[in-house]
Every structure is written in structure tokens, then in C-alpha cells.
Amino acid sequence: MHKPLRFAACGLAVLLVAGSSNAAQDIAKSPQVAAYKALLKAVNAGDFEGYKKSMTKAAGEGIDKQIKEMGMDPKKGMEMLKAMVAQNIKYTALKVDGKKAVLSATGRMMDADQYGTIDLEEENGAWKVAQQSWTNKKP
Secondary structure (H helix, E strand, O other), rough: HHHHHHHHHHHHHHHHHHHHHHHHHHHOOOOHHHHHHHHHHHHHHHHHHHHHEEOOOOOOOOOOOOHHHHOOOOOHHHHHHHOOEEEEEEEEEEEOOOEEEEEEEEEEEOOOOEEEEEEEEEEEEEEEEEEEEEEOOOO
């Protein structure tokens, strides 16, 4: 009697894993992830204007202000950002509510696991990054 239950439990576990794998694939193909990847590509290329274009207008203005307040030029700012980007990013969840979305991700930075929350907004028909935060504390 116990054997059929074990097989049923194993079958359910396989279905749950397969379902979560499909969900991860769906997230990876989303326009929100594409928008975040565009931001990461700009950071890795040191493309300040591309970086700002991948962000909401308000976020881009905030970056301009921060760079100026820190006494940096855009090139130095991009070097600093590049050093702070998590590596081996995996997208774990996506919640879309109309023209706003929250993307959850994990990655590695400075030999530690990192957990990210990326807020996105649809602006002029395109998804843009509004803000992101990363922490080493598991949510």
C-alpha cells in the first residue's frame, strides 16, 4: 500500500518541477525580462545613454542627479555600476499588474548569493526599469 503512494508522490513532484521549469521559461521570455536584460547589456557595454533609455524617465533623471552629486562623469558611473551588477542571474518570479511589474531574481555578487527585486513600468508602449534593489538576505 505504501509503494503506490510513493510513486504518486514522486509523480506529483515531477509535475511540480516540470511546471516550475515552464514558468521559469515563460518568465525568461517576457518583455519585462527583455527590458531588464537591455539595461544589463548597456551597463556591461558602459553605454550610459543606453542605460538611461532602458529606465523610466523619472529613474533616468534620478541617475543623472546621482552622478552629478557624486562628482562623477557618466563613464565613471558606468564603471561603478558594472562592478555592482550581480552575475549568473536567474529570474524566479514575475508579477504584472497592468502597466507595472515586479521581477524577482537571484544572482551572485562578491561570492555571496543575492536576491533582487526589479520594478518595471510600461512607458510609451515599452517596458522600462523603474528601480532595482539587491540584498544578500533571502526574502
